[in-house]
Amino acid sequence: MAVRFELLKESSECNARLGKLYTPHGVIETPIFMPVGTRATVKAMTPEEVKDLGAQIILSNTYHLYLKPGHKLIEEAGGLHKFMNWDKPILTDSGGFQVFSLGKLRKISEEGVEFRSHIDGSKHFISPEKSIEIQNSLGSDIMMALDECTPYPSDYEYTKESLERTTRWAKRCKEYHKDWDRQALFGIVQGGMYKDLREQSIKEITDLDLPGYAIGGLSVGEPKELYRDMLSFTAPKLPKNKARYLMGVGSPDYLFDAVISGIDMADCVLPTRIARNGTVLTSHGKLVIKNAEYKRDFGKLDPECDCYTCKNYSRAYIRHLFNVDEILAARLATIHNLYFLIKLMENIRTAIKEDRLLEYREQFYKKYGYI
C-alpha cells in the first residue's frame, strides 16, 4: 500500500495539525516523534519495549547499515524489518547527512559523494541512485532522497548551488525508485537560513509531487531564534495534504515549535543519547541522575511519570547503576526518556484535538522551565 497522508484537523490557534500517515507497516498518528535505531536497533532497547512505549515508527540510518552489516546482507535476511524484528513502519535517511558530517573524508560532485568510511578508511561512493538502491535493499516504508544538509553558517552562493543540486538529486532518486507501493520517497527542502532560497527549494522539491517532504538544514547549530524564524517561515509553505517531517529535532521545546509550525514528524538521537549519559527528561526539567544529591533519593525519576522505570525504581537505585556502569542504567534511562517524548507527543495530539495546544504548552513550560 502506497504511503499517503491524511489531514484530519488543523488547529484554530496555530499551524499545528492532526493527521494519519498510512504506510505498508501500519498507520501512524501525527504529529509523532520517531526514536532512532541507527544500527538496526534503538540503542539499549528491544523492539517490543520500543513498541510498548507507544512508538509508532522508528528511523534507521542508511550510512551505518551500508557499512555494517551491509545492505545486501540485510536484503538476504528479508529486509530491515525482519532482520531487526520490528514489524511497524521504518523510515531510513539517505546516508547523506552522515556522509556530509565526515568533513574532510568526503568529496562532493554532481554525480554524488565520495567518502571514506569512519570505521576503516575504505573508499565509497554514494550517488542518489546508490542511496535508493541501498534503501530498496533495506525495505524501509519511507526513504529519504539524497540531499546536502548545508552547514551553518553557509554563504548565499553556496547554499543556492547546494539546494539546486539537492533538487537534481531528488529527481534522480525519484526516477531510480520503482516500487512505490512497497516504499515511499520523501524529498528534502534545503536553503539554509535564506528565506528566498527556502522558497526556491520548496517550489523545486514539491514540484516532484512526492508523498511527503522534510525540512533539512535546521537545528544545525544556528541560534534558537533563527531556527524558530526559519521553521515558522518554511513549514506552513509545504503542501497541506502531504506529510511534513522536520529532521533531527528532539528536545521538548524544539518539538513544540515544530508542531506549532505545522510539522507532522520529527526524529532525534537526543533522548536515547542523553539517557546513556545519565540525563533524563522530567516534567520538571532535565535531571543529571549521577549527581550526589540523588544518592539517597528514593523517589521516582519523575514524580508524574508512569513508565516502567518510574513505576519500579528509585533515583537512588538508578544513580547506583550509573555509578557502577551497569547496562541496566542505560536501559532504564532510555525507557524513561523515550516514554517522556512519546507521551509528550500524545498529549500534544490531544491538545490539538481539543484546540488548546498553546495552553498546554504554557502548562508544560511552567513546570519544565522556560528555555
Place this chain on the structure above:
Amino acid sequence: MAVRFELLKESSECNARLGKLYTPHGVIETPIFMPVGTRATVKAMTPEEVKDLGAQIILSNTYHLYLKPGHKLIEEAGGLHKFMNWDKPILTDSGGFQVFSLGKLRKISEEGVEFRSHIDGSKHFISPEKSIEIQNSLGSDIMMALDECTPYPSDYEYTKESLERTTRWAKRCKEYHKDWDRQALFGIVQGGMYKDLREQSIKEITDLDLPGYAIGGLSVGEPKELYRDMLSFTAPKLPKNKARYLMGVGSPDYLFDAVISGIDMADCVLPTRIARNGTVLTSHGKLVIKNAEYKRDFGKLDPECDCYTCKNYSRAYIRHLFNVDEILAARLATIHNLYFLIKLMENIRTAIKEDRLLEYREQFYKKYGYI
C-alpha cells in the same frame, strides 16, 4: 518464615536429589542454578526478564554492595529486594571470596580481614560480625558465613589452619545473627584438596546445625578430575535434610557433576559473563557468535532453543550487534545463556524425578560434545 529444606526424592542411580527450599520470598525447586546479580542487578537484565526465564533465586555480592552504594543506603531503601525490584529469594555471599581475591590488598587475622577497596584504595575491615551486619542490612533470604576460600594449590598446614579459622568465624556469624525467621545463614565447608580436612570441616561446620551448607574452595583452578573427586567425596557427606550449595559452578559439565554428587544449588557468573563477550551455550556446544562463519547465518543461536532471543533473532543479526557494540547484543546473549542453564536444570530435575538422569546426561553430551 525460617528457611528450611525438604528432601523430596533421592535418585536410585546416583547421589542426585530433588528438593524444595522454603524461603521468606518463596519456594525454590532444587537442584537449581542461581544467576548472579553482583551489584544489585543481573547484568544487562531487568528482574522481570530474569523471572520470566524461570530463575527462582539470584545471588548478590556483599563485597560490591558494601562498597557501592553501601549497605546502609540499601537498608534505607527498604532492603535489597525492594532496592532492585526483585521479589523472589536472594542469596548473598559473605564478601569473603572477593576480599580474598584482592591478594596483596588484604591482610587476614583471627579477628577478620583488613582490605583496601579495589575502587579507591580506601581501607576497610570485614569480620564475621561485620559480614552478617552488612547482610542483615541487605535483607537477603540466605546469608553466607564469612570464610576463607583457600586458593589452589595450598599446603596441608595452611589449609588446616584456614578451615579451622573458617569454623570459628562461622560460629561467630551464627552467634551474631538474630532474626532467623527473616534470614537464614549457611555455613561453608573448606579443606582444599585434602579429604581428611574436608571431613574435619564437614564435622565442624555441620555441628553448628545451620539450615544449609555450602562447599567452598572447589572449582578454583584445580584439574577437573580433582574437582570431581573432591566433590563426589564431599557432597554426599553433608546432611541429607539440609540444602547443599556448591559455590561458583556454572558450566554444564560442572553442573552435571554437582547434581550427580548430591548438590542442590549452584551459582556462577559464567553464563552472563561469556554472553557479554559473545559466547553462547547451545545444545551443540559453545559458539562464538562474532566469528565470520555466522555473518550470513540466518538461523537461531540454538536450533533447539525457544528462548526470546532464539524465537526472534538470527545469528547474523546478533553477530552484527556484537560487531557494532550495541547493548542489545549483551542482552540477547545473556537471555539465551541464562535460559540455557535454567532449562538444563529443569530438565535435570525432570530426569531425576523419572530416574533417568545418567541417560539424560549421556544424551546431552552426545550433542553438546564430551568435555
